[in-house]
Amino acid sequence: MFGGLGDTGSRGDTWVWNGSYWLRPRLAVAPVTREFMSMIFDPALHALVMIGGRSNATGREVQPDLNATWLWIGTHWQRRQTAHLPAANEGPESWLHGSLAYDAVTGRVVLVTTPMGIHFEACSTQTWTFDGTDWRLEHPETPLPAPFAALINEPQTGHVIAVLGPRTAVAPVGFLGTDCQPGSVAGRALPTSTTWRWDGSTWAQVSAGSEPGGATLGITLTSYGVSLDAVAGAAMVALESDESLWSWNGSRWIAVPGSAGGGPPPMTTDSMLSVDASGHVIRFGGVTQPNGPQHSNTWVWNGLHWRNVVTAATPAPTRIPPPRTQDPSITTPVPLPTASAS
Numbered sequence: 001m002f003g004g005l006g007d008t009g010s011r012g013d014t015w016v017w018n019g020s021y022w023l024r025p026r027l028a029v030a031p032v033t034r035e036f037m038s039m040i041f042d043p044a045l046h047a048l049v050m051i052g053g054r055s056n057a058t059g060r061e062v063q064p065d066l067n068a069t070w071l072w073i074g075t076h077w078q079r080r081q082t083a084h085l086p087a088a089n090e091g092p093e094s095w096l097h098g099s100l101a102y103d104a105v106t107g108r109v110v111l112v113t114t115p116m117g118i119h120f121e122a123c124s125t126q127t128w129t130f131d132g133t134d135w136r137l138e139h140p141e142t143p144l145p146a147p148f149a150a151l152i153n154e155p156q157t158g159h160v161i162a163v164l165g166p167r168t169a170v171a172p173v174g175f176l177g178t179d180c181q182p183g184s185v186a187g188r189a190l191p192t193s194t195t196w197r198w199d200g201s202t203w204a205q206v207s208a209g210s211e212p213g214g215a216t217l218g219i220t221l222t223s224y225g226v227s228l229d230a231v232a233g234a235a236m237v238a239l240e241s242d243e244s245l246w247s248w249n250g251s252r253w254i255a256v257p258g259s260a261g262g263g264p265p266p267m268t269t270d271s272m273l274s275v276d277a278s279g280h281v282i283r284f285g286g287v288t289q290p291n292g293p294q295h296s297n298t299w300v301w302n303g304l305h306w307r308n309v310v311t312a313a314t315p316a317p318t319r320i321p322p323p324r325t326q327d328p329s330i331t332t333p334v335p336l337p338t339a340s341a342s
Contacts (some may be wrong), residue, residue, distance in 0.1 A: 001272050002050065002072070004285060005035040007294070009056035014077070019276055021309075022298070030077050032065040033057050040100035044107050045132050048072040051086065051111070052096035066095060069130065084135045086111055086128045098125075099151035104158035106200045107131070112162060114146040115179070122146040123170050123180040123187040127198070140202035145190060149213070150237050156250035160198040163211050163237065166190050195253070210253040212237055212246040236281065238273055245281065245301060263306030264299045271295075279303075 001015045001022075012033035016023045037053030050070045055062055067088070069080045088096045098113035108129040115122045124143035129136050150163040170178050170187035180187030193211035196203045236247050236256070244260035246253050264271070264283055271286030281301035287294050298309045 001274075001284065002031065002039065003034045003037060003053070004272065005270065005287075005294075009033070010035045010054070012057075014072075017276055017282055017298075019278055019280075025075070027076060029079075031068075031070045031079075032062055034066060036095075036097045037066075038098055038100040038111065040102055040109060042102055042109055042130075042132065043104075045071065046073070047078075049100065049109050049130065051100075052098065054095040054097070069135070082130075082134045084137075086113060086135055086137075087115075087126070099148070099162075101151040101153050101160040103129075103160050103198065103200060104153070108200075110151065110160045110198055111135075112144060112148060112151050114148065121170055121178050123178055123184065127203075138201070140198075142202050142204060143186060144196055144198075144203045145186070145188075149211075152237065152248065154197065154248065154250070156248075157197070159200065161206070161248065162196045162198070162203070164190065164194045164196065165211075165213070166192050166194075195248070207252055212244070212253055212255075236275075238281070238283070258305055259301065263301070264295075264297070 001017070003011045003013070005011065010033040012030060014025060014027060014030060016025060031050065032055050034053035034055045037050055039048055039050040041047075042049050048071065050072065051068070053066055055066060065079075067085050069082055069085075071078045071080055086096055086098075096113065098111050101110050102108075103110050106129070108131050111128040111130065112125050113128070114125045123146060125146045125148060127138040127140060127144060129138055144162055145164060145167070147167075148162050148164045152161050152163070154161045167190050169189040170180050178187065192209045193213065194205050194209075195207035195211060197206045236245055238245050245256040247256055248254075264286070272282075272284040274282050276282050280303075283299040283301075284297070285295055300307045300309050
């Protein structure tokens with residue numbers, strides 16, 4: 001786990017979950033502090049791939065650091081130089097955010113971003129792929145509509161699936177502009193939630209109506225899907241409005257029995273969610289909405305129920321000196337807070 005949002009702003013600490021508790025490695029070099037970044041495991045590289053996010057650090061190297069591709073290779077961070085970079089998608093702040101998943105068929109990491117801006121709404125997303133060396137902007141025959149809620153590895157096909165919430169037709173109204181052609185298919189209304197599959201070259205809708213969250217998916221801050229690696233043989237998402245887990249069987253979404261109660265606090269956003277080497281779902285941090293406290297609890301789903309893990313080491317400040325970034329002029333907010341939404 002890297003970074004996230006704390007009481008003083010974006011964080012830059014690295015933590016490793018060993019199945020029982022968190023470990024904080026001593027690092028000489030690390031990425032600049034950030035939140036809202038994207039990270040996924042690439043088995044071909046045997047590394048975590050991280051890109052994007054935004055930071056409240058200052059210095060001339062901050063933006064290049066955020067735009068760069070970082071690899072966590074088990075013991076340290078490595079900044080990978082690429083000939084091309086995914087375009088920033090967030091208005092005047094010019095920062096990149098989106099979702100990553102790994103396509104096992106093509107051996108590429110897939111990044112989906114949605115162009116944003118003041119008085120602007122996008123019809124479709126952008127799809128980028130990373131082959132371990134460089135990023136490539138794809139031009140699918142059928143673009144993925146915007147916005148999307150989650151991007152997930154699909155074990156049934158080895159490809160990637162995207163979960164979308166419903167939307168009205170995209171059309172310019174008042175000051176609102178779009179990138180849709182008048183009457184285009186790209187800007188059409190999506191009356192129900194949908195699931196789409198990336199086949200390596202284009203997107204195709206494969207399901208409608210069974211998605212977690214249904215009509216509210218992607219609409220409110222407290223009701224959206226968070227993607228998980230399919231370590232346990234099933235693609236899963238967690239609905240943060242009630243912390244329930246949902247499993248994808250290749251054609252529709254199914255609620256996981258017992259996951260909606262007795263677990264992490266409901267109505268929580270911006271938590272860290274992943275799967276460990278044992279196939280257990282791990283959830284850390286989050287913010288209770290609206291305007292609630294930040295959490296620093298670790299929850300584990302063992303296939304039957306949630307368990308609040310009390311560990312000897314919790315992602316929180318320690319006396320380890322902060323690692324240097326690529327540029328010594330970058331300032332890192334200190335001290336790091338005791339609660340995190342990572």
